Amino acid sequence: MNDNAINVENLVKYFDGRCVLDGIYLKVPRGCIYGLLGRNGIGKTTMIRILLGLESPTRGQTSMLGIDSTRLSAKVRGRIGCVAEGHNLIQNYKVSRLIKLCKDLSVRWNNEFFEHLIETFRLPIDRRIKDLSMGMRAQLNLALAMATEPELLILDDPTLGLDTVARRQFLELAIELIQQQERTILFCSHILSDVERIADRVGVLAAGKLVVDCRLEELKRRIKKLQVIFPDKAPENIYITEIINQQVHDREMVLTVANWNRRKQTILDTFKPSSCTEVPMSLEDIFIECTKPAQELIQTGVQEIQNA
Amino acid sequence: MLKMLMLIKREIYDHIAYFLGAIIFSMIIVIITLSATHRSDNHDAPELAVALSFPVIIILIIGFTSMGISQMYADKNKRISAFLLTLPVTRGRILAARIITGILAIVTLFVPLIITTIILYGLLVPPVPVIKGMIFDIFATIILTAIACYCIGLQTGWMTGRILPPLAGLILTFIFASIILIKGFWPQVWLLLIIFIIASVVRIRQKFMKTPL
Amino acid sequence: MQFNIDNSSGRPVYQQLMDQVKRDIALGKLTKDEKLPTVRQLAGQLAINPNTIAKAYRQLEQEGIIVTRPGSGAFVANLDSNLSRAVKKKLLSEELERIAVDAYHMQIDRHILTQWFEQAVEKFNLAEEKEKTNE
Numbered sequence: 017m018n019d020n021a022i023n024v025e026n027l028v029k030y031f032d033g034r035c036v037l038d039g040i041y042l043k044v045p046r047g048c049i050y051g052l053l054g055r056n057g058i059g060k061t062t063m064i065r066i067l068l069g070l071e072s073p074t075r076g077q078t079s080m081l082g083i084d085s086t087r088l089s090a091k092v093r094g095r096i097g098c099v100a101e102g103h104n105l106i107q108n109y110k111v112s113r114l115i116k117l118c119k120d121l122s123v124r125w126n127n128e129f130f131e132h133l134i135e136t137f138r139l140p141i142d143r144r145i146k147d148l149s150m151g152m153r154a155q156l157n158l159a160l161a162m163a164t165e166p167e168l169l170i171l172d173d174p175t176l177g178l179d180t181v182a183r184r185q186f187l188e189l190a191i192e193l194i195q196q197q198e199r200t201i202l203f204c205s206h207i208l209s210d211v212e213r214i215a216d217r218v219g220v221l222a223a224g225k226l227v228v229d230c231r232l233e234e235l236k237r238r239i240k241k242l243q244v245i246f247p248d249k250a251p252e253n254i255y256i257t258e259i260i261n262q263q264v265h266d267r268e269m270v271l272t273v274a275n276w277n278r279r280k281q282t283i284l285d286t287f288k289p290s291s292c293t294e295v296p297m298s299l300e301d302i303f304i305e306c307t308k309p310a311q312e313l314i315q316t317g318v319q320e321i322q323n324a
Numbered sequence: 325m326l327k328m329l330m331l332i333k334r335e336i337y338d339h340i341a342y343f344l345g346a347i348i349f350s351m352i353i354v355i356i357t358l359s360a361t362h363r364s365d366n367h368d369a370p371e372l373a374v375a376l377s378f379p380v381i382i383i384l385i386i387g388f389t390s391m392g393i394s395q396m397y398a399d400k401n402k403r404i405s406a407f408l409l410t411l412p413v414t415r416g417r418i419l420a421a422r423i424i425t426g427i428l429a430i431v432t433l434f435v436p437l438i439i440t441t442i443i444l445y446g447l448l449v450p451p452v453p454v455i456k457g458m459i460f461d462i463f464a465t466i467i468l469t470a471i472a473c474y475c476i477g478l479q480t481g482w483m484t485g486r487i488l489p490p491l492a493g494l495i496l497t498f499i500f501a502s503i504i505l506i507k508g509f510w511p512q513v514w515l516l517l518i519i520f521i522i523a524s525v526v527r528i529r530q531k532f533m534k535t536p537l
Numbered sequence: 538m539q540f541n542i543d544n545s546s547g548r549p550v551y552q553q554l555m556d557q558v559k560r561d562i563a564l565g566k567l568t569k570d571e572k573l574p575t576v577r578q579l580a581g582q583l584a585i586n587p588n589t590i591a592k593a594y595r596q597l598e599q600e601g602i603i604v605t606r607p608g609s610g611a612f613v614a615n616l617d618s619n620l621s622r623a624v625k626k627k628l629l630s631e632e633l634e635r636i637a638v639d640a641y642h643m644q645i646d647r648h649i650l651t652q653w654f655e656q657a658v659e660k661f662n663l664a665e666e667k668e669k670t671n672e
Contacts, residue, residue: 093409184584212542
């Protein structure tokens with residue numbers, strides 16, 4: 017338990033009778049950068065809010081740094097940095113006032129680092145927060161979170177509103193943070209190329225469940241997309257398990273399969289295809305396949321891609 | 325603790341208008357009272373006090389209710405607690421700082437009045453226990469009412485919905501005002517008020533600790 | 538060291554990094570005994586997770602492409618050593634077999650395939666291998 021920065025057990029959340037999270041299990045070990053992916057409105061923010069203790073779960077429990085989310089003490093909160101969705105901060109405060117508030121209330125504060133960030137981001141100190149652009153608010157939020165040298169950094173769509181250069185700066189910051197001992201980062205992003213660069217592990221939230229939860233390199237290895245051509249009409253059913261997606265058109269079958277192995281290859285060969293080529297799948301392709309609304313396919317196909 | 329002071333300082337600064345209002349209001353009453361006692365002799369003073377007390381009480385009640393509403397509504401609207409919780413604070417401390425700030429505002433308003441009353445009483449009125457008791461009763465009732473109205477404000481401000489909660493708050497406030505006017509400044513009223521205040525604080529804390537931010 | 542991640546590729550980032558290092562060595566951009574940037578440096582420079590880079594370096598070392606000397610860092614290996622030769626054979630055989638299968642499916646015959654291969658070899662200007670051991 018103590019090895020995990022984040023621990024989520026059987027998390028269930030209902031909103032107005034609608035099930036948003038349907039039994040989520042997740043362990044993020046210390047020192048890991050975890051990329052949480054999922055379509056808009058799928059429940060990523062809800063899960064993060066529950067983790068931070070801003071919302072309570074319907075069932076199940078979550079903990080950060082070993083402490084239950086509903087019982088986080090001030091001291092533990094001081095070890096956790098967080099960038100919330102939308103970068104709201106406190107709208108009518110001046111930037112300088114907000115900085116002072118954070119500085120006064122924080123347990124640890126690396127002022128040198130913070131000043132360096134403010135300078136790099138070129139943030140205006142005398143403006144009101146509501147007068148900043150979304151990108152500037154994001155950068156301020158990030159700077160405030162990182163200045164406290166958190167052991168655990170939780171980022172909900174941190175690059176929303178950032179331009180290309182700023183996004184790259186953020187990535188470099190994240191890398192710099194992770195190089196220090198025992199730091200953990202959990203972040204949600206829609207920019208898959210960013211996730212691919214910096215994440216160790218990746219999880220995909222779809223239909224209320226964590227359909228993918230494994231190391232990033234494992235993901236590409238374990239999910240394969242194959243273009244199979246048959247001499248005559250393609251068979252309806254090829255009796256292979258863990259199919260995520262299957263499209264048949266005349267003689268061609270395009271198959272997305274989890275945990276492709278020799279046995280499955282052998283089964284496929286019994287149908288005597290005239291050719292079988294692998295279609296390279298980027299992280300984006302994998303993500304799209306995994307979040308297609310065909311629920312039965314997801315349930316049967318991808319459940320096994322866990323805990324690699 | 326230092327952090328509590330920071331939170332209180334933040335809360336005061338955000339609602340500085342109420343503190344300034346309290347000081348100004350307090351000063352106005354003091355000045356009126358002083359000038360009144362200077363001009364006429366002792367017979368008019370009690371009547372003047374009674375004549376003033378009704379509008380003063382109304383203003384106090386509305387003022388403190390609105391402070392409570394303002395504090396909680398601002399939090400909910402601007403998601404202040406949601407942000408504060410990213411810092412090393414707990415919900416309990418945020419709420420405690422908030423209520424302490426409210427009490428401080430009440431203190432800011434009443435302390436000058438109490439001091440003035442004590443001084444005037446010492447200077448002008450012969451030491452008759454009945455009048456001394458009466459003054460104590462009046463202040464105790466008004467202060468408890470102020471705190472009770474503040475609690476109404478806190479609860480009202482935290483609720484969602486646009487019309488119903490403020491309406492309910494307003495109704496409760498008038499009920500309290502009526503009770504005081506009808507029953508006068510009696511100890512039974514105090515008991516009622518104290519029970520109400522304790523129940524309110526318990527309820528506010530319960531809600532604040534559990535509500536999604 | 539220049540490195541671009543191909544997001545549309547089916548290969549994990551660490552493998553892409555390995556491919557790039559091997560390619561640079563083959564093209565002469567990285568020479569024998571040249572010092573490679575540290576994991577930290579490269580992670581910071583490319584904004585890539587240091588674990589990914591560490592994994593790439595570990596794999597490269599396993600395959601004999603680079604050597605790490607404790608305290609000094611990672612260096613391009615002496616590519617003429619026998620140990621790395623065996624590893625190289627394993628790697629290339631796998632790739633060649635893959636190409637052979639693809640060629641079969643594409644119905645490209647052996648002679649044309651060999652011709653194309655010769656052209657590819659010439660392009661990279663590899664030196665004629667010196668006969669040292671019997672494979």
